[in-house]
Amino acid sequence: MTNYHKSEKDKQENTGRRSFLKTSAFLGMNTMLFGMASTSCKSKNILDPVKEDKVNKAQYRISTASGMLKVMPGDVLPESRTARISLAGNERESFQIVVRAKEDIDGVKVTIGDFTNNQHRLNSIKWSQVGYVYISTFSGHPTTGDVKGRQPGWYPDPLLERDSVKLMRDWSNAIWFTIHAPAGTPAGTYKGKITLEIKGVKEEISVEALVHNFALPAVPTLPNLFSLSVEYLDGMYDGFTGEIRKNWFDLLLASRMCPTDLYLNMNTKEGRSKITATDYSSFKGLTNGFVIYPITATWADRSAPAEELIARFEQNRPYIDQILATGAVANGKGVFYGFDECEPEHFEVMRKVNKYIKEQYPQVPIATTSQYVKTVEQLDDLGLDILIMHIFDGIYNNTFADQVRNAGKKVWAYISLQPYYPMPNWRIENPLQETRVLLGAMAYKERFDGFLYWGLNQYNKGNRQLPAKIKRNSDLKLEMSITTPTDEYKWLHGDGLLIYPGENGPLSSIRMENIREGLEDYEYYKLVEQKLGSGTAAIEAGKIARNTRDFERNEDNFSQHRIALAKLIG
DSSP: OOOSOOOHHHHHOOOGGGTHHHHOOOOOOOOSSOOOSSSSOOGGGBSSOOSOOOOOTTSEEEEEEETTOOOOTTOOOOOOOEEEEEEEETEEEEEEEEEEESSOEEEEEEEEOOEESSSOEEOEEEEEEEEEEEEOOOTTOSOHHHHTTOOSEEEEEEEEOOSSEEEOTTSEEEEEEEEEEOTTOOOEEEEEEEEEEETTEEEEEEEEEEEEEEEOOSSOSSOEEEBOOHHHHHHHTTSOOHHHHHHHHHHHHHTTOOOBOSSOOTTSGGGGGOOOHHHHHHHTTTOSOEEEEESOSSSGGGGSOHHHHHHHHHHTHHHHHHHHHHTTTGGGTEEEEOSTTOOGGGHHHHHHHHHHHHHHOTTSOEEEEOSSOOSHHHHHHHTOSEEEEEOGGGOSOHHHHHHHHHTTOEEEEEESSOOOTTSOOOSTTSOHHHHHHIIIIIHHHTTOSOEEESOSBOOOSSSSOOOOOBOTTOOSBOSOOOBOOSSTTTTOBSTTBOSEEETTEEEOBHHHHHHHHHHHHHHHHHHHHHHHOHHHHHHHHHHHBSSSSOBOOOHHHHHHHHHHHHHHHO
């Protein structure tokens, strides 16, 4: 996690693995059938590959692949015209159709036919085209395991809005499809066809979607805080209001996240775009975690006089009271967050500020991230109810976490630029399967009480300029960078940026889609728990995630496990 407001002192400090957090710079479905354990394709990663592997007479090859597969431009997949997926009610599932052509072809029309099980239809099926961001180097990466075999070049990530598909010559062009089965969708196998019209030739791909006889809960079970910077959105859209605002919020809600900003200083002009009580009221019944008020907005705030932070808090009491009045924060769903990655030198100020806030709002939990809080007594002394611990280097551990839980408090987990191989992350070089394991099996096995991530859209990390909005039908190769532009962190690609700025709202990414998949995977374990008990659910989760360093990387084993989970639930 990091913050974008820095003092000059912060910029000059270097504290080992946390130096980036103080010198951060700027940048310009549950599948049960398939998986992926590397960022480039292998034949076993394909859905229903046919035996023959040849380019057809039209000089293009059509293949299908799971949504857990990063299809690199140079990957050549065997031909396949069939995709099979599975999902529960109230779940979204993704897959890809990949076209590799021998020439540039524009204007490929996509037609999605009816998906039926003879009696009922699946109507919510959407597509977008996978775009690419340029990665110039992995030189300097702290571990070789993360980037073994990785080369500079174009990497798939943004999901672009287009009226038709554009095919680049000698390039594996991926088209991303997401099927949604709303709660109450009758169980059964839904069959349909997707047609690609390429230079007047209609090519059909058969798709089967197995809908299970159970549904995922509407409210996410795992509390999470994925920070959305409304400051940047306010600047990009000349005021974060209206339909654009709704589009951003809708994407997060569909991703099992609550729109929340961990770092907004509400006393600045960007405070006009803060997430309001009206917003939160509309989120009731859909979310499980958000920040009511950020106690500190910058790293410098951690060392500010306690009186200054308390005075700022008092100025925002009317806002806080409005949120509390909605009832959306009942049962600890809203928190006060601050003193980001605090160190012992910040404890005195934290103690005073948290004590004051706790006296005013004893019912609202106070949370922070830190590796320096090591006892339950410290938590009590600092007025903390939720300690959020990095999984890097074993900082998160259940021996201490259980002591905290036994004292009636919570222990969450988080990642930032770290961790590195063999632990999971979702930087551009990491396999997408790691994302799902982290938020699914690993979160359950390690008993995370919640999960935090510092940035969904940290667009401005240095030169105070915001990237251009991405237009519909844009080029597939984006000019926008997701690299941290410092010499020390020139290898860091995608940290704090999971959503791209579209002209009329957010554009998801293949990493973001798999984050949602992981949160949905978590629900499967909770459903097993409800039916067979936590012991059985933990055993099942342990088959995929033994611990934070040892987890399933074979997609076939992962797929078989998912099938077994569904059978246990159904």
